[in-house]
Amino acid sequence: LFPLSGARSAIQLTQSPASLPASLGDTVSITCRASQSVSNYVEWHQQQPGKPPKPLIYFASSLHSGVPSRFKGSGSGTDFTLTISGLQAEDVATYYCLQAKSYPPTVLQAST
Numbered sequence: 471l472f473p474l475s476g477a478r479s480a481i482q483l484t485q486s487p488a489s490l491p492a493s494l495g496d497t498v499s500i501t502c503r504a505s506q507s508v509s510n511y512v513e514w515h516q517q518q519p520g521k522p523p524k525p526l527i528y529f530a531s532s533l534h535s536g537v538p539s540r541f542k543g544s545g546s547g548t549d550f551t552l553t554i555s556g557l558q559a560e561d562v563a564t565y566y567c568l569q570a571k572s573y574p575p576t577v578l579q580a581s582t
Contacts, residue, residue: 481505483576485567496557502550502567511571514543514552518563526565527552 482505492498502512510530517523525534527543530550540561542553554561568577 481508481569481572481576483567483569492557494557494559497553497555498557499554500552500565500567502545502552504548504550504569507547508569508571510546511569512543512545512550513568513570514541515566515568516561516563517566518560523566 483502484505485500485502487500490498490500504512512527512530513525514527515523516526526537526541527533530545531543533539533541533543540555540558542555544551544553550567552565552567566577568575
């Protein structure tokens with residue numbers, strides 16, 4: 471899983487914010503907007519410093535096994551949000567949204 475710059479996919483993603491200052495216990499949100507509808511074919515991944523990416527959410531809102539319930543994915547069509555409630559120290563990471571509706575998949579990143 472690598473961030474792509476200028477991906478050739480017809481579907482482009484815009485993820486924001488690029489950087490998100492936050493304090494422990496905060497609720498934070500990262501948004502991902504697609505240039506056209508991707509239905510619910512959006513995934514969210516987390517990459518902690520020095521570790522490989524970890525899948526958090528698939529089909530826009532379904533949590534992978536073992537992912538804490540403070541992570542929530544929402545949205546459909548073109549607009550998607552990853553919300554982390556009660557931010558914990560281990561949540562400091564880079565977060566990626568990925569659209570899997572068309573090939574090649576498009577990946578962008580935002581960090582919190």
